[in-house]
Amino acid sequence: MITLMFGLQRYHHLLILLGFIIATVMATEAMIIAAFPAIESEFGVASVITAWILPTVMLVGAVILLAVGSLGDIIGKRRVILICLLIYGAGVFLGAYAPDMLTLLLSRMLQGVGLAVAPLAYALVAEETPPEWVSTGIGVLAATYGAGSFLGIMTGAFIIEHIGWRACFLVMTPFVIALIISAWFILPKKKGVLKGKIDLAGMALFAASILFGMLALTQMGLAGIRHPFVWICLSISIISLILFLRHEKRVALPLLDIGMIREAPFPAITINAFLVVFSFFILLQVMPYLIASPAGLALAIVYVGILLMPGSLTDMVSGPLAGYIVGKKGVVLPFVFGSVALLVGCGIFFLFPLTPLLVVCIWMIFSAGMSILLTIDNMIAVASAPPGQTATASAFLHTIQSIGGAIGPxxxxxxxxxxxxxxxxxxxxxxxxxxxxxxxxxxxGIRRHLP
Incomplete structure (x- = not known):
């Protein structure tokens, strides 16, 4: 009995720590959203350049997530999480003193390493949690995304309105330091279960494919689809992707296990995760302009936080609720419900005049659907992973999400x-x-894709 109680206490401490880590990363992201128009004005850049503030984080996350997942299975998840948090903290601190757009994007690249903690967190929950509580634990972690976004939006818009956007990064720095210290004492000290080394050549090819694809979209927005640079970048992106896939089939320890992701249900949840995050981040990028610009509601910056807060609350609630329903009814019903919520949340934009209440409704409904679908996708991924590859499987899914989050804005x-x-x-x-x-x-048709 004492051993059981000690194990449960350790599990609760671990879950709380991982939840706070994810919430902190998401709070930093949410804080800066309201600052897009202000940053655009301060640095004198076009909207398509400001749009890189979110994707830069996602780009780095997408590139390193697969490597970090594999590295966690090789050298141990505790060591990798601590390294990621240190790099993330440096990026947060640098962001506060960025003198130009290039330096700000560099700080965002370092912050992108913080996203790599998420798949390791899901994998630790799957490995350290009693089997009957895994779904609930994953649902709780999913809720911390919404909780972090809620806190970030709530405080970020106020800080930006009254102090300035740089203060957002300064406020978060002490929290990151506290998390690093807590992680040192709480994370389980376990060795990796796989042997091998990281596929650096695969990382380079994968990074080139995503980066040049994003550059093609950016140049398309600046100069049109016919500009030669668009097609040069697009060609490099496609060639790099083909070379990456061929390379992964040949190496002993690939960055991406092609065999694993070919098996059901990975193709289905991969497509779903990409599309959900892609659509969510398109709306996330446009919301500050919809609320604060003269072409939208023309409200003060602080209203970006006020109008988006209810959506973050529904996000926070929907994750654990999805985990509970999946445990009782299976994945099909909540999966369909989440998909309908996305469609309704977006569709009502065309049915009613633009008002603050409409923006609140759009964001609440859409956030609920997003949270439900991504929670289920992560549950399916860790449950379907081969033994010893939970971090790799979770990292793959988060990589796909990061690619969607990078392209959407x-x-x-x-x-x-x-x-x-x-x-x-x-x-x-x-x-x-x-x-x-x-x-x-x-x-x-999700049922037929499940193993």
Whole structure:
């Protein structure tokens, strides 16, 4: 009995720590969202350049997530998480003193390493939690995304309005230091279960594929689709992806286990995760402009936080609720429900006049659907992973999510640059409406993709 109680106490401490780590990373991301128009004005750059503030974090996350997942299985998750937190902390501190856009993007690259903690957190919950509590534990971690976003949006808009956007990074620095100290004492000291080394050549090819694809979208927004640089970047992106996939088939310890992701249910949840995060980050990028710009509601910056807060609350609640429902009813019903929520949340933009209440409703419904779907995707991923590869499987899914999160804001930024005011908003919501329709179509047949 004493051993059981001690084990449960250790599990609770671990879950709380991992939850705080994820919440801190998400709070930093949410804080800076309201500052997009201010940063754009201060540095004198176009909307499609400002749109890189979110994708830079996602780009780094996408590139290193697979490597970090494998590294966690090789040298131990505790060591990797501590390294990631140290690099993330350096990025947060640097962001406060960025003198130009390039330095700010560099700080965001360092902050992108913080995203790599998420798959390791999910893997630790799957490995350290009693089997009957795994779904609940993953649901709790999913809720910390919403909790972090809620706190970040709530405090960030106020700080930006009254102090300035740089203060957001200064406020978060002590929290990161406290997390590093806590992680040193709480994370379990276990060795890795796999042998090998990280596939650096695969990382380089994968990074080139994503980076040049994003550069192509950016240049498309600045100069149009016919510009030669667009097609040069697009060609390099496609060639790099082909070379990456061929390379991964030949190496002894690949960055991406092609065999694993070919098996059900990984193809289905991969497509779903990408589309969900892609559509979410398109709307996340456009919301500050929709709320604060003259073409939208023309409200003060502080209202970005006020109007987005309810959506973060629904995100926070929907993750654990999805975990509970999956444990009782299976994945199909909540999966379809989450897909319908995405479609409805986006579709009502075209049905009613633009008002603060409409923005609140859009963000609440869409956030709920997003949280439900991503929670289920992560549950399926860790449950379907081969023994000893939970971190790798979770990292793969988070990589796909990061790619969607990197491309989404660039698409939104390009639309904001190409189209004037209200027309840009309509184009962006039309794109998201089409994507969410695909998600709903896919969700109806999810049962046949499950193992």
């Amino acid at each position: 660039i698409v939104a930024g390009a639309a904001l640059t190409i189209y004037p005011g209200e027309e840009a908003f309509s184009v962006i919501f039309l794109i998201v409406l089409g994507v969410t329709a695909i998600i709903l179509f896919q969700s109806v």
